[in-house]
Amino acid sequence: MALSLSNFLVTLLTLLSNGLFTAVAAETVTFDWNVGWVRANPDGMAERPVMGINGQWPLPLLNITKGDRVIVNLHNQVRHPAASTSFKLNFTIEQPGTYWYHSHTRGQYPDGLRQQYVVHDPENPYLGQYDQEIPLTLSDWYHDEMPGLLAGFISYKNPTGAEPVPNSALMNDTQNLTVSVQPGKTYFFRLTNIGAFAGQYFWIEGHTMRIIEVDGVYTEPAETDMIYITAAQRYGFLVTAKNDSSANFAMVGSMDTDLFDSFPDTLNYNVTGWLVYDDAAPKPAAALLEEFAPFDDFLLKPQDGMEIYSDVDYSFDLDLKMDNLGDGANYAFFNDITYTTPVVPTLYTALTTGANASDVTVYGGFTSSYVLKKDQIVEIVLNNDDTGKHPFHLHGHNFQVVARADEDWGHYDPSNHTAFPSSPMRRDTLMVRPQSNFVVRFKADNPGIWLFHCHIDWHLASGLAAVMIEAPLELQKTLSIPEDHLAVCRAAGVPVAGNAAGNTIDVLNLKGENKSVAPLPAGFTARGIVALVFSCVSAFLGMAAIAWYGAAPLSSAEVASTKRFILRQNGDTK
DSSP: OOOOHHHHHHHHSTTGGGTOBOOOOOOEEEEEEEEEEEEEOTTSSOOEEEEEETTBSSOOOEEEETTOEEEEEEEEOSSOGGGOOEEEEEEEBOOOEEEEEEOOSTTTGGGTOEEEEEEEOTTOTTGGGOSEEEEEEEEEEOSSOHHHHHHHHSSTTOTTOOOOOOSEEEETTBSSOEEEOOTTOEEEEEEEEOOSSOOEEEEETTOOEEEEEETTEEEEEEEESOEEEOTTOEEEEEEEOOSOOSOOEEEEEEEOOTTOSOOOTTOOOEEEEEEESOTTSOOOOOOOOSOOOOOOGGGOOBTTOOOOOOSOSEEEEEEEEEEEBTTSOEEEEETTBOOOOOSSOHHHHHHHSGGGGGSGGGGOSSSOEEEEOTTOEEEEEEEEOSSSOEEEEETTOOEEEEEEOOTTOOSOBTTBOOOOOSSOOEESEEEEOTTOEEEEEEEOOSOEEEEEEESSHHHHHTTOEEEEEEOHHHHHHHOOOOHHHHHHHHHTTOOOSSSTTOOSSSTTOOTTOOOOOOBOOTTOOHHHHHHHHHHHHHHHHHHHHHHHHHHSOOOHHHHHHHHHHHHHHTTOOO
């Protein structure tokens, strides 16, 4: 499978997606990365190819300090070296916090191309309250590679859109992780869910967690015994070790199985590690819980006390549904549009269409694009008509979590909702509950092309995304694309100018744009598709049997019988 470097760039650094670049002079940290295939067996059940860096997997944990300049010399060796391509990333980081870097194309990050990225803060308000930092990731893991899984997922053979169930849960890309601690010391855990599908419940037996950061934003301290963390979310919390060092304690990640359509006998949806006070002491099995009671993250408050954006300049609804199209496969939709990749990458359209870049038309009819004006206060109302949970991530911004309804609440009603918090928590990833809604607000103060999408990778692949085109005319004045990035696109045959269809003369003419699959005929349902498919298969097998039988040589008795039949039809009774 080819590595699309232009798409890998999209979230090679989640930092890039949060507008963390400034012109501040700083120390320079340089990485030379060769991305290629290696083999790994993180759960001890199945060795498989994974995407590594410099021949190693798990990928390197990145520790950077706020203000550092980062240079990444990236070389693609996923394909045969003769077809490899390279480019350079060069930027300065201004926003501290817990992040992760990952590919966002062709399901590559579940194939291993993801890892945690920490930006340390010399001005961290909690700096004197802990002795050591501990990086920690949770993830789901598949034994099969993503190209085959994706082909089976988006297929007429899977008309209900059942997502592939993971084979295992991992902690720091392994199982049976041990974390050594010393009595009485306080540790700053940086927890990231780098999985493709499952949210996870997380707890440490016998210990309380004090949340101080989510998604790179400091919070007022909030104590809890359990955290629920969706794919792409990050939590920073403090844990103070006990004074008694005679016992070790299980720390557990438990996959949320609500979206799993099946439970294979081999599936262990828990992963257990241990806080180790004494290497010689037993590592006890995790206790079974009768129910999960995680902290309600809507109750979090930002440490800086930033007030709610009360005056909204631009508000729009995104109504979510899952449905079938004419090929029989199941897709995801915002306002009846399933995201379809344009001929020209949207960033290049914004940079090459002049004044028309402010006209949403140039971005195509199948990209769910919204043009935002500089410094507008933008409100997104997400209405979930699906029966599943969806964690939504916004690139380029932290949004204020203004409202989030309970399960089965239905669409957002401006005249009937919970009270807005005066100082809502800011973050960049938020889960909408089944058949419910949420409302988020942000300031459009970061010109760029920013994706808003479900971070369940199966749903992103099936079209659950919208695009924020933020201050495109301002972007034209401030941004230029390095030649090595353009060269990567040209090498892949991707146009770098024009509207969504690649038209550079009449940019309001979308002839030739990529379109989604045509809708199903009226009246068709997923069950009907299944019946139709099996009917067609049965008919095909029946015709094949007839053809096979008819092609077989006749026996001597069958030949004599056939001759007698022909003679009778001709009136000859001999």
